[in-house]
Amino acid sequence: MAKCQCRWRRVLLCLCCAPCVLVGSLCVYISLVISYGITITGPAANIPQTLPKHFIAQGLTINGSLAPHPSSSFWDANYHRGALWNRLQVSIDRFYNPILMPKSRRDRYDHLHTSNDDNKKKQFSHPTAGFSEIGNLASIMDDFPELSLQMQMFVRSLHVRDYPVLIQPANLCGSGPRKGQGPFLLLAIKSQDLNFENRQVIRQTWGQAGRVAGETGEGRVVQRVFLLGKKDTELDVDVSELLQLESRHYGDILQWDFQDTFFNLTLKDVLLWDWLSAHCPQTQFIFKGDDDVLVRTAALLDYLQQQILQSGGPGSEGMKGFMVGDVIGAAIPNRVNSTKYFVPETFYKGLYPPYGGGGGVVYSGVLAMRLKRVSRRVHLYPIDDVYVGMCLHRLGVHPIHHPAFLTFDFPKKEMEKPCAYYTVLLVHKRSPAQVKKLWSEMRRNHSECQNTSLRKDTTGE
Template sequence: MARYHCRWRRVLLCLCCAPCVLVGSLCVYVTLAVCYGMTTSTSLSSPAPIPQILPENFIAPGLTRNVYLAPHPTSSFWDLKPHGGALWNRLQLHIDRHYNPILMPKSSKVHNDHLDTNNNNSNYFQFSLPTLSAGFSEIGNLTSQMEHFQELPLQMQMFVNSMHFRDYPVLIEPAKLCGRGIRKGQGPLLLLAIKTQGLNFENRQAIRQTWGWAGRVAGATGKGGVVRRVFLLGKNHEESHVDISELLQLENRHYGDILQWDFHDSFFNLTLKDVLLWDWLSTHCPLARFVFKGDDDVLLRTPALLDYLREQTIQSGGPGSEGMKVFMVGDVIRAAVPNRVNSTKYFIPDSFYKGLYPPYGGGGGVVYSGELALRLNRISRRVHLYPIDDVYVGMCLHRLGVHPIHHPAFLTFDFPKKEGVEQCAYHTILLVHKRSPAQVMKLWSEIMRNQTECSNTILRTEKEKKNTLLIDPFSVKDNEGQELLTDPWGRSGNSAL
């Protein structure tokens, strides 16, 4: 009886499960049919992709053919001698890589934070100077790294032998240059920093009596501002028998405007005057609104410059604005190349430097903001010294991301023909280069005398400047074919440095 009931339970279970099995099979069939229909419609609308035949193993092109090893490349992946192995490029490459935000993100961030501040942070210098020294240690003996070093001009050899050193003691300095006649917490509107040499007393005296007058100076049309003056000198050791140190001490006691360091005052050491000036400013005159840096053989229309600088300050948003942090104006030279003529004093061998120069202000004088001067002081600690001072400033600007402003009123190669003889010609410029002390005295007197007649004269514009752009900056000749200028940086003859 029990067996009979078990059999019937199996029959009833089969009858109940059979419809479920049939329904499940039907669902599977419908799903497959729908999928097949969608695949067919897609294949009809677009052609089927052609399968790509790939090799079993990728083989890079190279010199060797080994079954088990990949071939080595035909050329090196990393250039072992960038810029042809030029000495300055190699030295600078070491420090640029150290501050590269990709290669050294943490180090780069720390130092960029320092560059963005206006405070002179001693920790920054302590960290930067060893980095500069490390580049020299990596290169080794510098003279052995340059081809035909002993055949180079003496000034080039002297520079290479001393380019690792930039800290020189101050021999003479003015007392409280930026602290007299100014309210507490303020600096002068303009500091005139003029490069000169010890024996150029006549040049300095002409400047003191004309455009370099110190004190409160009225603008050509505006109220002007406080102007301070300082002359930058090295030491001419070969002239020590003239006892020029005593004369300079006497001159500083009388005028209070001599700043001298204990380094050899030569053309290739002019860069030291920039670097040491920035460091001196950060301590003794950090609140100066603007700095004029130029030669002692220029004529500067200081009153007109004061008006121009006040106008630029207003347009940029005032002191401390972003515009003032990047302000530099002058005769900007772009895409210049090193002078490869061995017979000139500007000769730079390709074993020392290769490449174009960054934009820089030349022609005997530029003006930059005090904020930028402090930034240049900091960034100069990560740029190796270069023998052309104007170019070195451009290299520092390039690493700050600063683009100097070109203004046609800064004349590098003098006036175009006949323009300089016009009555109000000198009222259209801010600076002109290569003027003797006697010419400076005479021209300044004429400028003061013609102020009323030339009161409506405006500064030179880019349109008026176009004629001077045709001049070959490496060799300018007069009508008789005589070379007048052999200096791509705007200086001719015996520069007063």
């Protein structure tokens, strides 16, 4: 009987305690929920219920290891409407988009596409799969069979930009890539193998190398290099041996093994940037121009020295994005089939970004290194000046317009003035005979014209 009563007491005790335990657990749960609700609804975590249409997670657009994705493009991003270049560029943009492709994945891709033999990338550092995604070129470019042979060749080799060096200067900037001090100004002049007369006149006039005095009398180190490709020996005279002799005598020839056509002039820019990075990284300024221009080198040296002082020094922020020339803005592709600048809509759609046109521009050595890096993210384009503008756009750099870079010759009234050539830093389209004659005249008139001011913009800009 006593055992039975003890058993019943245990049952009653459990029945009385169980609700208390449940109620206690429920109270703890409610307290936790309330605390959590207060935490997430505080002012420091005001999370919208509906994300905006173009929401981007904070911290992904600007980061030390991730490059910001451009907010706008000068080209037509609607690649479904055709335009080969646009479609290929969209592929690169997606690859370098910090949200779609984290840096760790890009690094793995680059590692897999690196040669084990010489540890150098043979192609772009972005996926060349964009070409396979497009398929047959003719399926995108309906007019491909009707295009000029030069355009067809450019399109077929669009993904290749690594070409071997055939001739290069020895110790142009010192004994090693990181030793000594580079030149104040490097004259990088685009030429062709048969243009020996152009090169010779430049060497004797405005392109003299060594310590060159500015018009103020202060000397600066100037070096000179001519940029050449290779002509098709089946169509032209083979002058390779003569170029070797010229190189040994003057030490200023830099030649690569690619076809030297108008559309391949862009290669001279990107390959120059690579060469500078390896052999002449300490260069302060680079003049990049054609071999049919006249440059007032002494005045240019003075102008560049002024720019350094105004910007705060060679390593200033201003020098990181410094490029000056005859800037062309709001340009559009040339659709006239009979011109050498013709670019069909099946290849490119959109506007052109601002770019330095004409016979030459000057930019800082720091900017050259930045252009080298960003150019790997921009597909080659058949107009070299426009391509440089595309790379500048990616860097957020706007070139400086200066009317003393005279692209389209003097207005007639200015030409008649006795000191007209003292108002410019560069004038385009002059034959070797004209350069020689003008250089002699300018030396004769130096005392009379040395205080002449540079041209000013007559448009009020």
